[in-house]
Structure formats: C-alpha cells, structure tokens
Amino acid sequence: MARANRPVSRRQAWWLLAGALAAFLPLTQQIPPWLAFAAGAAFAWRAALTWRQWHLPPKWLLVLLVIAGTVAVFLQYRSIIGRTPGIALLVVFLALKLLELRAARDAIVTALLCYFLVLGQFLFTQTIPTALLSCVTVLITTATMLAASDDRPEPLLQLRRAALMLAQAMPFMLLLFVLFPRVQGPLWGLPQDRHTATSGISETMSPGSIAQLSQSDAIAFRVEFKGELPPQSRLYWRGPVMPAFDGRTWSIRQTLGAYPEIPYPVSGPSIDYDLTLEPNGKFWLFALEMPGNLPPDSALTSDYQPISRQIVRNRMRYTQRAYPETNAGINDTRAALNEALALPSGGNPRTRALGAEWRNRHGDDGTAILATAQEFFSRQLLIYTLNPPLLGPDLVDEFLFDTKRGFCEHFAAAFVYALRSAGVPARVVAGYQGGEVNPVDGYLVVRQYDAHAWTEAWIAGRGWVRVDPTAISAPSRINTNLAAAVPAGEDLPFLARTDLTWIRELRYRLDAVTNGWNQWVLGYNPQKQRDLLAGLGLGEPDWRSMTAALAVLCGVVLLGLTAWVLRNRRRVDPAFAAWRRFAARLASRNVVWRDWEGPLAFADRAARSIPAHADTIREIADLYARLRYAPAPCADDLERLRRRIAGFHP
Numbered sequence: 001m002a003r004a005n006r007p008v009s010r011r012q013a014w015w016l017l018a019g020a021l022a023a024f025l026p027l028t029q030q031i032p033p034w035l036a037f038a039a040g041a042a043f044a045w046r047a048a049l050t051w052r053q054w055h056l057p058p059k060w061l062l063v064l065l066v067i068a069g070t071v072a073v074f075l076q077y078r079s080i081i082g083r084t085p086g087i088a089l090l091v092v093f094l095a096l097k098l099l100e101l102r103a104a105r106d107a108i109v110t111a112l113l114c115y116f117l118v119l120g121q122f123l124f125t126q127t128i129p130t131a132l133l134s135c136v137t138v139l140i141t142t143a144t145m146l147a148a149s150d151d152r153p154e155p156l157l158q159l160r161r162a163a164l165m166l167a168q169a170m171p172f173m174l175l176l177f178v179l180f181p182r183v184q185g186p187l188w189g190l191p192q193d194r195h196t197a198t199s200g201i202s203e204t205m206s207p208g209s210i211a212q213l214s215q216s217d218a219i220a221f222r223v224e225f226k227g228e229l230p231p232q233s234r235l236y237w238r239g240p241v242m243p244a245f246d247g248r249t250w251s252i253r254q255t256l257g258a259y260p261e262i263p264y265p266v267s268g269p270s271i272d273y274d275l276t277l278e279p280n281g282k283f284w285l286f287a288l289e290m291p292g293n294l295p296p297d298s299a300l301t302s303d304y305q306p307i308s309r310q311i312v313r314n315r316m317r318y319t320q321r322a323y324p325e326t327n328a329g330i331n332d333t334r335a336a337l338n339e340a341l342a343l344p345s346g347g348n349p350r351t352r353a354l355g356a357e358w359r360n361r362h363g364d365d366g367t368a369i370l371a372t373a374q375e376f377f378s379r380q381l382l383i384y385t386l387n388p389p390l391l392g393p394d395l396v397d398e399f400l401f402d403t404k405r406g407f408c409e410h411f412a413a414a415f416v417y418a419l420r421s422a423g424v425p426a427r428v429v430a431g432y433q434g435g436e437v438n439p440v441d442g443y444l445v446v447r448q449y450d451a452h453a454w455t456e457a458w459i460a461g462r463g464w465v466r467v468d469p470t471a472i473s474a475p476s477r478i479n480t481n482l483a484a485a486v487p488a489g490e491d492l493p494f495l496a497r498t499d500l501t502w503i504r505e506l507r508y509r510l511d512a513v514t515n516g517w518n519q520w521v522l523g524y525n526p527q528k529q530r531d532l533l534a535g536l537g538l539g540e541p542d543w544r545s546m547t548a549a550l551a552v553l554c555g556v557v558l559l560g561l562t563a564w565v566l567r568n569r570r571r572v573d574p575a576f577a578a579w580r581r582f583a584a585r586l587a588s589r590n591v592v593w594r595d596w597e598g599p600l601a602f603a604d605r606a607a608r609s610i611p612a613h614a615d616t617i618r619e620i621a622d623l624y625a626r627l628r629y630a631p632a633p634c635a636d637d638l639e640r641l642r643r644r645i646a647g648f649h650p
Helices: 010-027 033-052 059-077 083-100 104-121 128-149 155-179 209-213 334-339 349-362 366-379 395-403 408-421 469-473 475-479 501-522 526-538 543-587 599-609 611-629 637-646
Strands: 219-225 236-242 271-277 298-301 306-308 316-322 426-433 444-447 451-459 463-467
Touching (some): 010 128, 033 059, 033 083, 059 083, 104 128, 128 155, 128 501, 155 543, 209 451, 219 501, 271 501, 349 366, 349 395, 349 408, 366 408, 366 463, 395 408, 408 426, 408 451, 469 475, 611 637
Antiparallel strands (some): 219 271, 298 306, 451 463
C-alpha cells in the first residue's frame, strides 16, 4: 500500500485532534458563538470516534455538512470573502476534515489547515501573548506532521523532535525577517476589514465626555524624545480643534482646508521626538504644539491640526519636530475669526453679562480681557473633579456660578464662552496633556486618562495663544498628573493610582517589552529595514542587494547546519561501521541484512539460521540497538560491541 494511502492510526488521530484544538481555541473569540459550538461538537464527535473505534460518518453526510456550514457563514457575514468569513470557513473545513480521516493524505491536509489557522490569529491581534500561543500551536502541529509519517515515538519524544526541527529553522526565519524586502503597511492584517470601534477623543465635546474617557487606561501613543524631556507643563499634544458650539456640544468644522506644508514661520528652540500612535479609527494625528513638520501622507488643517490622509486603523510611527514658542494665525482671515466669536442666540445670561462688562472695561484690548478672564477664574475657586454634576440648559452659568465643579471640558468650554461674550475670538482644543515616563525604556506613555481640553484665544499681533483654564484652578493636573489634581477619595483609573507601587513597577516592565515588540517586530517597516541594513554596512540597500545578502547568509546557515548534522553522524558512525562488519560475516553464511530491517528483527532471523551462535548474535544486536537508539547508552558499549564482533566467526 502506498504511504499516502496508509490508514490513519488511533495515535495519529489523537495527534491531529490535539493540533486542531490548539489552532481552533484562540479563534473562538473571533467567530460567532454558533460556529464555536458547532466546531466544538465536531471535535467531540471525532474524539468519540477515536475512543470507541467507531466507523467514520458517510461521505454524503459530510458533503451536506460542508454545504450547510458554508451557507451559514454566508448568511452570517453576507460574504465568504474577507478576513473573518475566511477564517470561519477554515474552521468549518478543519472541523469536518477531522471526521473523514482515513489515510495519511488526510492527516497532512488537516495539519496544513492548522498552520493556516495559526496565521489567521495574526489577522486579528499581533500581541506578544498571541505570538507565544502561536509558537505552542506550531510546535504541536509540527509534531502532528511528524506523527502522520511515524506515530511510534512517545508524545514527549515527538514534541522534542518537532522542537529540534523548529530550532533548526529559526536562523532562516530571522534572516528572512530582517532581509526580505519589506512592503509599506502592516506586517499582518487586512486594513479594509478592520472597522472595529476604537476608543479615543471624539469629533465632539460635551459636558462629561472627556471625564468618561479619562476612566480608560488604554494607551493613546508613545513618545521617544531625541533630547532632554520637556517639562510636564509643556506637553500639550494637539488634537481636534472645535470652534463650533450649539449651546451644549462643541464640534470640529465640517469643512476644513488643509495645508500640504507648515503655513506659519517657526521660531524658538525645537523639540525632536518620534511618536508611535495606536489605532484610533479617526483621521487625526497628534503632535506637540506647534508642529514644525508633517508626517508622511498627512496634511495640516486650517486649525493647525495634523491629519492623516487615511483613517488610522493600524499602529503608525512618525518623526516630529515641535516649536513651542511659535505664534500661528497672526494673519488669520476675518471669516475664521468671526467663526471663533459665534455664540447661540440665547442662554447663559450671567456669563454673557460678565463678558459684556469686560468688553466695556477694556474695549478691544484682547490682552487685558484675557488677563481679566484668568483672574476671574482664579477667584471663583472652581473644583477639578472626575464626577461633575449634571448641568441644565445654561450649563456655563451653572458651572461658573452654582456647582463650580467640573472636568477639563467644563473649564475650557466656559472660558471660551466667556471670551467670546467679551468679543475675543476663542476656540476649544482637545488632545492630551502630559504623560508618564517609563523608567525601563525611557518612552513617554500617554494614556486615554491623559485626555485634556484647553482654550486658544486670538490676540492681535500674537495670533492664537494657548490658555489652559484648568491650570488656573488645578495647576497640579498640568504640572504633575491626574491623580494629584482630583479630590481625595474619587475613583481613579487603575493604572493612574499611586498607592500600588509593585503593580506600577510590573506594568513598567511589561509595557517596555510590549513597546519593544511594537517597535522592532510589528513596526519593522521599509524605513527601519533600510536604517538597520545601513548600520550593518550595506549602504543604501535595494531589493537586489538584500536578495543577494539573503542568499549568501542562508547558504552559510545551511552549511553550518550540515556540518552540525555530519558531526552528530560521526558520533554514531563507528557503531554502524562495526555493525556492517558483523552483517558482512553473516552474509558469508547466506544471512543477508536488508537496509530497512531493524537490528533485533535481523538478529532473530540470523539466530534461527545459525542456532549455534544465537546468543552471540542477539548480544551483538542488543549492544548495537542501545548504541543507536537508546537515549543514553553506556560509555563502554562501543568497545564491547567491537570486541564481540572481532571474536565472532560463524
């Protein structure tokens, strides 16, 4: 019978079931519950068939199940093409393939399906736990492939053989990763399929929106400064600018002009840094005020916010230079300034009256009005809190004169409203403020609870001037962090708490490892590849030089592995040479050893042919079998084998 048509043994079936489960279980969160349940039922059915040695289901039933599974996937996703429906179909095929395991060919196909599902895990997530779990799955699947050809070794020995094979392949994998020409885009994933919701700053801001976001520990972005870390009070990460107000909600402009280059002259010292942005599901990028350059494939809005030309659905890294002392918008148009003065027709009468009084006192002197507004906010003794009370229709009046408790969006909105009431153009800017330096790798980590809102006021001769009304009432929020600013006893995000020192230390280390993974594995893009290869002396590498280097280094590795294999063969060759001498002496008595014949089986046949030397023949065969197949043969077995063969004369 041909090897491909050899029946699948019971042990092989268990191996295949183990490999299928290892590939299937990590995907249960990505497929619909009904499919997970159905696939689990098929695995249980396969286990019962193997355990009880029952007959496999008929082919017509399997065909019906394949059709039903395909139709169900189509009805679930309205397609069978794409990331999620494709993985769902593979799960269906794997589960049903286990129910028709008849020959070695079926076993190999099942193992290959397991490999495909391992790759499918990376289409959903590319974290370190996913990679480690995939390594375990690949190990089990490789052992399953070995068992498909030879299921006699025990499971631990089979796993050891698989691990050795994977270790031998590791140098080639590393060379391919480093030298194979990269393409722009994510290492894994299908961007067109990735429309999952992502938390972060929104296009609108209303009372409580940023306070709710501040309960999240999720990372917004990481920053690596190329020089000295700026003071915490200078770390304003500019995001969406919101000039429009409908009485309760601030929002971005629906129609935005965009500059392909920086439209204002920069001045003062610069700050250079690299920013790694997590997916946010929006177009906007974040940059330290004020940006002096634009990331690739991006533009700058007329509100001076960097935006990407595509939705940020994948982690991206870009290099930035900021000029904190730059004045922007000195020559802004009257239309833009009028937009920054617009207020609803009614509401908040006390704040309107206050602004009118400032206007009557200072006239068109925007600098004096701004100073008066800051002094007023300082005298109001406003309280910074994560749990602001609900506000009615006149929300600015209620916050400033009644409750006096709010989060950053309350402070920024009230300040802008007061300035507009006094005739000073102003707008709300949302983004992030501050961040926390990880002492392990030196990166500044900005989380969602660092979300912040502040004010920009337009002053003649100075342009848009940043004013943070939160800093007036709660300066510790700007100079330190969120935990130092909120009143004692309020609930903080878990990672913002300062009383869990050991958890913070553990988090620093885990975050540093995750960041290294993101930067050097997931973020290994064409530019990083060029920089790395240039550092190794390849100059300006192109695909030809990288292919040549890859071929040469793979050849060197292959020669090294060959030398290692030959070295290991030399360790057992003396025993084989002695065995060949022994077989030659038996051949003179017409007892010929066949290459495929095991030593013990050959000894039994030779002992029956030459019964006078049966004990010696079996002793020699036992010694040779221990030398070749025992995990730890005795040191003097080889010498004993040689002596027995030297004295053997049939």
